[in-house]
Amino acid sequence: MTVRNLDAIFQPKSVAVIGASQRPGSIGQMVWQRLIEGGFAGPLWAVNPRHAGELESFDGKPVLADAGDLPEAPTVALICTRPSTWPALVHRLGGMGTRAAIIVGEVRTEEDRADLRHALAAARPHLLRILGPGTLGALTPALNAQLGAAATVARSGGVAWVSQSNALTNAVLRWAGPRGLGFSHAVALGDEADVDVGDVLDYLASDPSTRAILLEVDSIGAARKFMSAARAAARNKPVLALRSGRDDPGDALYTAAFRRAGIVRVDTLDDLLDEIETLGVGRVAASDTATLITSDRGVATLARDAFMKAGDTLARWNDEAHAALETALEAALPRAQAGNPLVLGDTAKAEHFGLALQALASQRSTGTAFVVHAPTHSAPVAEVARTLIENQRFAYRGMLACFFGGVDDTTRDALHAHGIPVHTTPRRLARAFARLVDYRLGRELLMQTPESMPAQGAAAIEAAQGVAHAALAAGRATLEGAEAARLLAAFELQTLESAEQRSAEAVVDVNVEFRDDENFGPVFHFVAPSPDGFSPPLRVYSLPPLNPVLSRDIVEQSPYVRHAAPEPMLEALTGISQVVCEVREIVAMQLTLRVLPHAVMLVAPRLTLAEKRSRFAIVPYPRRLEETLDWHGERLTIRPIRPEDEEMHRAFIDTMTPDDLRLRFFSAVRSFDHTQLARMTQIDYDREMALIATVEGEDGKPRTLGVARAVADPDNETAEFAVAIQSNLKRGGLGRLLLTRMIDYVRSRGTHWLLGEALRENAPMIGLARACGFTVTPTEDPGVVGFRMPLE
Template sequence: MTVRNLDAVFQPKSVAVIGASQRPGSIGSMVWRRLIEGGFTSPLWAVNPHHAGDFEAFDGRPVLADAGDLPEAPGVAIICTRPATWPALVHRLGGMGTRAAIIVGEVRDESDQADLRHALAAARPHLLRIVGPGSLGALTPALNAQLGAAASIARKGGVAWVSQSNALTNAVLRWAAPRGLGFSHVIALGDEADVDVGDVLDYLASDPSTRAILLEVDTIRAARKFMSAARAAARNKPVLALRSGRDDKGDALYTAAFRRAGLVRVDTLDDLLDEIETLGVGRVAASDTATLITSDRGVAALARDAFMKAGDTLARWDDEALAAIQAALPHAQAGNPLVLGDTAKPEHFGLALQTLATHRSSGTAFVVHAPTHSAPVDAVARALIEQQRYAYRGMLACFFGGVDEKTRDELHAHGIPVHTTPRRLARGFARLVDYRLGRELLMQTPETMPAQGPAAIEAAQGEARAALAAGRTELKGQEAARLLALFGLTTQAQDEPGVKSVVDVSVEFRDDDNFGPVFRFAAPSPDDFSPPLRVYSLPPLNPVLSRDIIAHSPYARYAAPEPTLAALTELSQFVCEVREIVGLRLTLRVLPEAVVVVAPCLQLAEKRSRFAIVPYPRRLEETLDWHGERLTIRPIRPEDEAMHRTFVESMTPDDLRLRFFSAVRSFDHTQLARMTQIDYDREMALIAVVQGEDGQPRTLGVVRAVADPDNETAEFAVAILSNLKRGGLGRLLMSRIIAYVRTRGTHWLLGEALRENAPMIGLARACGFTVTPTEDPGVVGFRMPLD
């Protein structure tokens, strides 16, 4: 399970505290007090057999002797009792219709573990979700829902905090409260017996009240679910991750996983806390560069140094911006930083913001101010608020010595984050830039590389299976070289005379306990200054991801990149297609214009772990005769973006309106990337392709199905070139997507169409869907049971 019933935790409509108490220092007392102090106004019940009927003891709320006495099923129950009571309580609550439970108590021994297993088994038939055990709780300040035993009340804000640590969660809440900072949601996951990090990321990815997610994590237990959820979340909003243990030998793999998912890794808790201010108050800056505005040369120097150290993100103004500032503020030292002078007044800060607003080259505005007689803090703050509408690309502020509470809250209310030092300002902005770059990496379209054909793949798979059938689990030398050659990789003797290499890169492919099959690349330093290359990567790789690996190498400038890109991509395809490969060791010898393999060694087995990121599912490729043409139906690939653009641009405006339910003029790269770069673990898009008259492939139609994270339902959509309708292609594609979704164990396939879209409604009926009305009279729904 994933997001199912998590809305009961994050949007609670009623709460029961099982084991509520008034005994000072008890868990039941702390949980009850937080709910009352937080101002929860929806139905709230206390369950305590020793105080049944005692309304005064529990703030005038009903007190019941037993969970079975509750007048209705609470949406969420907070369980504060000992582990031996958990199974019966969960069974009873689930039977009543309760959708979630937060278990605050901890598991301490084997007996407690057995009680937890029984509680999970009792929850499963009812789809009741369990947070914990050992959870501090879940907080939604906008609803005054402080569920759990947190150390302090959380304020409303735009950042979600997700943590595996109760202690750090308490520390963050105590840190944020006096600074006027708040959260959309806070959750401490405890032991993650049911609800885990991936589930919560899935929920928060589409939560409209959450602008950014701050994640503190020690261990990822369900890597595939985490990677899918993290990649989906990072496409929608910034996700920053903190993991302690840099000396952990597996920590570099977490860095690789976070980067592959589009998460920004931060080094310290301080960095993560700063982002509560940067992301929770202001909008994400719409620029990768910044302009510093200050009145003092010394402050300007400090701020410039901080930005240079954090990532050299100061904007280079164009001539028009420079001329505009010189005309508007003739006494200022024009440039970046913009120094307004010791006699600058508050209105000069506002004028600077207004003047730079129309000049994109100036980037995001950063006001760094040390108070002066002519420009006191509160007056400058008011000027920033008044001119905030001109900060199209975002605005952040730094006031040395801080600001008073009233001024701070006014700045926050207008979306202006406030930091106390230039260093915090610069590092916070650098992480926003990292997020934008990481998101762009997620959305880049890889160039097409020559993939190995089915015959080569089948030959390699056959040789690996034959070796296993003969009882052999390791291939070296010529046998390993022969398999690699089928994927375009050339093997060289260990010492071939006359060949001078740029570098030898050690490559290892192995199973990791958390992330499954992973690559590790290592190479020595080329000099006494550059660090050695040590990079982990999660397959599958494509040329974009391979180029990102090369970018980490100090040898990148010494060799042509294309041969290395090809070798890394071919290695990835090799291990993805030949599933019997469970381990690999070899050296990639990088030459100035080529790459060869040295000393390959392959480990074979009947079965290996699942990839954390699902590779391209080649098994779904199919070629058939269709109206005199050879038609290929296959899953869509990232490199299909250009072909897919041509496809949608070839559809008539009316067909596009019927498909997307509104008038569509064109699609930009980001939209097309979302259509072509799909997560094969949750989504499938099958395209029908033929060879055009010019010899280039051409898309005729596409059908896609997107499953919910619980795999309970999937929603489908289909589009066919306008001139090919009624030719049977829609029926052909629909039969394939129905069969695919059924094999995944999805229970229902759903869809919608405009009521005027008679061809689509006819196709749905012909495929076996039931056509139903929806809340919108202009739209009909389609339903098909798949069990």
Template sequence: MTVRNLDAIFQPKSVAVIGASRRPGSIGGMVWERLVEGGFAGPLWAVNPHHAGESDNFDGHTVLADAGDLPEAPTVAILCTRPATWPALVHRLGGMGTRAAIVVGEVRDEDDRTHLRHALAAARPHLLRIVGPGSLGALTPALNAQLGAAASIARKGGVAWVSQSNALTNAVLRWAGARGLGFSHVIALGGECDVDAGDVLDYLASDPSTRAILLEVDTIRAARKFMSAARAAARNKPVLALRSGRDDAGDALYTAAFRRAGLVRVDTLDDLLDEIETLGVGRVAASDTATLITSDRGVATLARDAFLKAGDTLAPWSAEARAAIETALPHAQAGNPLVLGDTAKPEHFGLALQTLAPQRSTGTAFVVHAPTHSAPVEAVARTLIEQQRFAYRGMLACFFGGVDEATRDALHAHGIPVHTTPRRLARAFARLVDYRLGRELLMQTPETLPAQGAALIEAAQGEARAALARGQAALEGEAAARLLGRFGLHCEPEIHGDAGPGVKPVVDVAVEFRDDDNFGPVFHFVAPSPDGMSPPLRVYSLPPLNPVLSRDIVARSPYARYVAPEPTLTALTQLSQAVCEVREIVGVRLTLRVLPTATLIVAPRLQLAEKRSRFAIMPYPRRLEETLDWHGQRLTIRPIRPEDEEQHRRFVESMTPDDLRLRFFSAVRSFDHTQLARMTQIDYDREMALVATVDDDDGKPRTLGVVRAVADPDNETAEFAVAILSNLKGRGLGQLLMSRIVAYVRSRGTPWLVGEALRENAPMIALARRCGFTVTPTDDPGVVGFRMALE
């Protein structure tokens, strides 16, 4: 399961507390107190046989003796009882229609684990979701839904907190409450017997009340689901991750996984807490640079040092910006930082913001202020609020010594985050820049490398299978070099000295491909220290790799400046293709010999087996490629690839305006890079787009049509859409594509395929009927729905 019924946890309409109590210090007492104190407005029931019939001690709510006495099914139940009671309670509640349960109690021994397994089995037929065991709870402050035993009430805000730790969740709630900060949602996952971090990321990715997600995890349990959910979330909003244990052996792999998913890893809890202020309060637009505005030279120096250390994000000013400031504020020291002078008044801060507004290259405005007689904190804060409209890239503030509660709340209400030191300010902004850079990496279109022919790939697969049939569990030397050579890799079967007369390697990189318990197949690259003093280079990466991801690995190497990067990134991409295409390869050890203008594979050894673990990120599904004759042309139908962006842009531009309107339900002129990247860089684990292409006169592929199906995270329903070039309609291409997407979705075990079309789109409606869809009305009279059962 994934997001199914998570809305019951985060958007509850009614709540039952099983084991509610008023005994001080009891779990049932804390849960009941939080719910009542939080002001939950929906139906609220207390269940406890020892207090049946009481109401005086339960805030006017009559206590029920048994869950079966509930007048209706609660949306969510909070279980504060012993583990032995969980199976029967879950069975009873699930049968009534309850959709989720939060298990507060802990699992302490084998008997408790047995009861938990039985509770999960009882929940499954009813699709009832379980948070916990040992969960502090789930909080949605906008609904006054404080579900659980949290130490304090959470305030409403724009950041979601997701954690595996109850203690950290309590600490964060207290810290945020003392600073007037709030959350869209808070959830402590506990033992993750059912609902886990990947599920919650999937839900929050499309939650409109959540602007950013702060994630604290120790272990990822279902890597493929987590990576898919994390990549989807990071495309929509910042996701910052904290994981303790930098010294454990697998931590570098978590860093690689977070980076691959577009998550920003933070080093300390303090860093994560600062982002509650920055992301939960601020409305900071996309910007990679900032301008510091202050009145004091010493403060300016401190702030500049902080920004240089955090990532050198101060904006270089243009001559126009400098001249504008010198005209408007002749007594100021024009530049970045902008020093207004010791006698600066509040209005000078406002004038600086107004003057810099047209100078878009100056980036986000950062006001760093130490109070003076001429510019008191409260007056400067009011000026920032009044002049905020001029900070087109957003504004962040730092007031030495802090501000009073009323001033802080006023700044927060206007979307201005407030930090207490320049260091916190600089680091918080640097993490926003990291997010934007990571998101750009997710959205970059890789350049096309020469594709290996199907015959070469089949030959490599055949060599691996033949070796296994002979009882060989490994290939090395010439045999391994021959197999890898099918993918364009230049291999030397044995280790020897230089690559030739006068050619010395820049570095030999030890490469290992192996199975990880959490993430499945991974690459590990190790290179010696470049200077003998700094630590050796150790980099993990999750396949599949493309040229963009390979370039990211190469760019982080201290040796990168000594070599031409293309041979190495090509070798990495081809090596990734080899292990993706030849599924019998379960392990690799080799040396990547990097020369100034070439890269060789030296002494490869391939470990073979009949089966291996699944990739955390699904590779390109080449098995879905096919070529057929169609109206005298050779038509290729295959999954879309990231490098298809330019080809897909030409396809969309070839469609008529009316066809675009019928496909996208509104007038469309063109698509930018971000939109096209979303169309071509898909997650093959939950989405499929099949394109039909033919080669044009220059031998380049041209897209004639595309069909797409996107499954919900529960794989219960997939929604399809199809588009064909206007001049090809009526020639059977639409039905050809539809038959293949129906077969694909059916093969994934998805029960339903659905879609929609404008009522005026008669050809699409006719196509749907020919393919076996039932046409149904929708809530919009101008739109019809399509539905097909696949089971």
């Protein structure tokens, strides 16, 4: 996974078009024309040996005979020539210092594929990135950088569009322009020979100009990279995805992967287009309910029905809100109906919409404001729109609008300029908001603190692993019956071994399959029949590892959720996940979960073993890093942080003095909320590590004494570290104990450099860094010093 040099594509400073042309209909002509029409302001060169002596310039820009004649290395080169030229061009551009190339041409033959392989090999020594081949290009409208052969010039906006389809990208750009909608970036990925969807997601996750990301994907090749990048992006901003092919047998697995990554899946292209309006224009704060404001009863009924169908997201007003709105509107609008929808009456004027927004402002339970308006003589569209803009500050959860019949371009642009999205029907408005709610709920699932589950003891895990090792040593690749039951029993999973023990009071039998998917690696598949013959059966995929929160998400999708106590099922799902995480020789599993009213038993487990299996798309908890040692007369445990450590981590931070917190976080810090603590404790072990040191407290519960944290960049080129120790334990050696182990861990991952920073006044941290072998260097900030350590 790498974002290295992607800024050359999305933030170019100079551009060369190799194969530029003015021959109508040629790729070189289309690419050149888009750059000129877009108005790119940086250095721009055309390279074409056929025209170099014939014409002095293309549109006032110099035409050169060869890439070697360029006066300097372009940030990015657009290659519009035939495949046989790609290897030499990439080699020359890379040697000059060009950091990225966009190959617009397509690969059609085996010879073309060989040329592409040679071009990729030529790029590698120079770290030159390649987008494509077969790509429409990449657009950054804010910089007037229209790099590629898009059908139209795109406007600037707040949403990024990422697609595997050139045709859909062209269609979306054509659709958005006349509606006054734009993009922070738009990219068609082409064949993804180098830059793929995971790379672009990683870049956009931290791109300040991108408020939301819209994906159109058909398939994902590097699932682990994608999942890691998607989870990082979804923690920062909404990510929505469209994947066609609902009849594809593997489509349900994509649904599970998107859900696990915090991505909201949409059903149609129309839904995705609506989000360009909602997310690219709007500044809607976190809210899962809304209040409708309209002047007409018929419109109110239509809008209410749309919201009920889309997800029942209308706010339930409390008595205080009803009374406050009745009082506020009584004098001005005696015919108004205070409720949700809030119906102002057919005599309402434009200013009455402002009055309603002001009255709702103090009632926080009413959620996001939705103005749905059918134009009337007393309340013309332009006047209502002006009132919404003037009173926008009262909509504390944001505002969305729907004007039947649409609005003129001037009014639309004014609303957009003030962050108010405009939809044409209540249905589109309701569905767009429902997806925002889905994102919020999905993000909460990502940030949720799981209920603590007792970890299996080391002896039990070793016993289970021993069963698998012994079977493989004996040449057996399958465990069934008593052997399988013995392995599973190490994880407190009970197996029914005979027909007589199978209870007649079973609620349902859930078939469980664990297997290797060619894209996503190890996955679970859960299947249960319909409870009544009419309701849909349960068919759910899930990616390990599972914890109780993620297991509950599976259980709540079952039609049997109200027929049995949930806790036994949560324990069973979490248990079988622990089995496959700890016993890596298990490559497949089939069993039945017999769900009883107050228990869950395993029936007929069958385990398939092998020496090696695929890596998980989501890295499980790395138990191998756990260590217990004697330290100053106490038993000290050093281990990776876990999601259930949130409260313990809060208590640890509470022990630190305000000055210690300032030194650690470079500013005054009072406290951390749940979201911030969840980000500290729920980490992606594939790219981040936090090692904590704990001891048993007087109450018998563990407490945290210190933490060392390191976060690697997506390239794994560098990792940044930080250390925090309980205030009264400084200079006791705990910091060095944690930091040396973190150095060893980061080195084991193949990271090249470990970096850090500290305030110049933080003498203990500077001393610790020096003692551990870091070089202390100045930084651009005179009050901050840097630490560097080569790990190779």
